[in-house]
Amino acid sequence: MPIAQLSAASGSALASLASHHQARGAPGDEPTSALDPRTTEEILSLITDLREQLKLAVLIITHDMNVVKRAHDAVSLLQEGRIVESGPLTEVIRTLDGPLSKALLDIPPHDPDDERGAVLVDVLASGSTADRPVVALTSQHFGVTIPIIAGSVEHLAGITFSHLRLRVPAGTDPEAVVAYLRDLGADAQLTPQPH
Secondary structure: OOHHHOOHHHHHHHHHHHHOOOOOEEEEEOOOOOOOHHHHHHHHHHHHHHHHHHOOEEEEEOOOHHHHHHHOOEEEEEEOOEEEEEEEHHHHOOOOOOHHHHHHOOOOOOOHHHOOOOEEEEEEEEOHHHHOOHHHHHHHHHOOOOOEEEEEEEEEOOEEEEEEEEEEOOOOOHHHHHHHHHHOOOEEEEOOOOO
16 A cells, blocks of 8 residues: 555554664554554554564554454463463463453354353364364264354464354263363363353
């Protein structure tokens, strides 16, 4: 995109990043805060392009999980001024228990009646495991249909991640379902029931 076509915010971001070229690093404190979606995408594309072209290390401080998904290779989660989780993005979100995994790969809103009185299992699969039909294989293994009641699929840093919530049919051992899903290479756990 020619510089003359950039919005004021995009131009400011470009100028800021370019000025840090000699230092080989560029900070960004909420670089997309209060921007419309189109301008946010422009800024993130610029940051990504400049990072790759100029071989810059870019530090972005943000509360926006979509910015984290789009523009980060490595992440750190701060709580009360302390780092509570840190590492390569694709590593820190591979388990269901991590706070970044919960924030970045959460189950989308769905009908709460689908969960009422049910035994539920959350499954997180990544890479080649996310490409496998783990629910179909598990259903086939137990001889029952295990319905997916909610889920999401994300492509982050070139890797596919899927987070699914399953309802375990009556008469099927939920612990055995969790163990089988783990044998298939997924992270799985019984879903805690709300109180």
